[in-house]
Amino acid sequence: MPPFTLSLLQPFWRRLRIYALTTVGCAWLYSTIYQESFARDLVYAACVVAIVQCLVAGGRYTLAYQRRRQGRNDADADALQKWPGWQWMLPWMVVSVVIGYFAGIRIGDILLGIRYTPITAAHNAHTMIISISVALMPTGFLTYVFYTRNRMAAIELRAETAQRTAAESQLKLLESQLEPHMLFNTLANLRVLIGHDSLRAQGMLDHLIGFLRSTLAASRTGSHTLAEEFARISDYLALMQIRMGPRLKIQLDLPEPLSAYQVPPLLLQPLVENAIKHGLEPKVSGGRVVVTAERHAGHLVLTVRDTGVGLDAQAHHGARFGLQQVRERLFTLYGEAGSLALQPAPNNDGGTLAVITLPCSRSNEK
Known part of the structure; x- marks a missing residue:
């Protein structure tokens, strides 16, 4: 039955x-x-x-x-x-x-x-x-x-x-703290670039305007598609690539069947920012950032992998605000069903692997 x-x-x-x-x-x-x-x-x-x-x-x-x-x-x-x-x-x-x-x-x-x-x-x-x-x-x-x-x-x-209302209020607070954090870092980088290369600074400013426009639209909703999340990550990585040049290589893998899945806005951006700031920037030769999405059984698995200095070296850079925010957002939205794991990358390229696991909602099954 x-x-x-x-x-x-x-x-x-x-x-x-x-x-x-x-x-x-x-x-x-x-x-x-x-x-x-x-x-x-x-x-x-x-x-x-x-x-x-x-x-x-x-x-x-x-x-x-x-x-x-x-x-x-x-x-x-x-x-x-x-x-x-x-x-x-x-x-x-x-x-x-x-x-x-x-x-x-x-x-x-x-x-x-x-x-x-x-x-x-x-x-x-x-x-x-x-x-x-x-x-x-x-x-x-x-x-x-x-x-x-x-x-x-x-x-x-x-x-x-009451619990749902409190969770929604906490989520709004977390998002309001997260967006200025990313914006201040980007503006600081733009200020440095203006003095060295005005043309690259202008291109970076154009990407920043596009990123902020999409961020403002996404902040008015509780979720958006995975395709939109990857588009915002692409804009952010374009900003970083202008600043870092050939030291930063980018790879985004989003299977077409998963592009319509609903995810919270600004979920991957702090992980990508952490990979660049704590993983690739301390490494003289730079490296690669790989963002992927996969479906495992009844879960959506999102990964952000870098080929940077690794977890042991990152531990000396202090607390990472973005990672804590992601964990709190996942717990607020999904409870124990949503998780973030940070671990050494599995192959010889080194670096760090961040893995987000989300339950697939009924709306995503249609």
């Missing part, structure tokens, strides 16, 4: 189990109090419990709907807009039990082939009151269980909403 079918059937089976236990419990009480057949009382209990629960549930939704129409949506009484409040439910529970008791007894008589005699019921008022009182106990208990579960669901919903 498909998982989504099981998830839909779980509430049904849960309620069926509660109904069965309630029915058996009422039948046992009736048979114990009146010294009657358990099987016979089980039939009556099944009919009474079923009718009472239908009436209680129907009244609960109807009363809650009427209160919503009247604009009564207190946080306590209408936690999930399915609860009208105890001041309405208590009287309705009593009415439901009375109606359900007589209707259930009548249906039970029909099922058992017993002829119904109103006169007998009138002469056994004491028995009837005891029976209705017994029926009230499970009704009140089940209604309280429903109320408690609704309250817990409402509390969890509010907590999830």
Whole structure:
């Protein structure tokens, strides 16, 4: 059976189990109090419990709907807009039990082939009151269980909403810190270049304008395509190549099937910046930056590899702001499902390999 079918059937089976236990419990009480057949009382209990629960549930939704129409949506009484409040439910529970008791007894008589005699019921008022009182106990208990579960669901919903709002605020803060960090570094490099080569500085400024324009557009959305992310990386690397010249070689590998995948904006740029600043710039001969995207099972794997001085040498350059920002963004957006790993590059070229692992969302599967 498909998982989504099981998830839909779980509430049904849960309620069926509660109904069965309630029915058996009422039948046992009736048979114990009146010294009657358990099987016979089980039939009556099944009919009474079923009718009472239908009436209680129907009244609960109807009363809650009427209160919503009247604009009564207190946080306590209408936690999930399915609860009208105890001041309405208590009287309705009593009415439901009375109606359900007589209707259930009548249906039970029909099922058992017993002829119904109103006169007998009138002469056994004491028995009837005891029976209705017994029926009230499970009704009140089940209604309280429903109320408690609704309250817990409402509390969890509010907590999830608050957590999501806090995560979104934290993400905006991280992005607002990250973009000036990259911009200040680029402007500092541009200032140095202006004094040495104005033509290259002009070209660098043109690339910077294009990069900032795309960055501003991306900052207004929570995500963009992987193709757009690679385009921004290309603009940034063009800026760095103007400054570093032949010392910087670039390789971008984005398979066409992955180009439409959604990723957070400015995700790869700090890793590329780290590769250049801490990996290639300290190396006199420079090196190569390789950015790739791959699909492994249900994950999207993005890598930034450089052939620079390696992790051991990078450790002496101090904390790397961009890497911490990437880790915090991944945790904020994906929790434990998103990760960033930094490790030595696997072949003889040396350098460092940064690996980002993201879960593939449902929208990317289409």
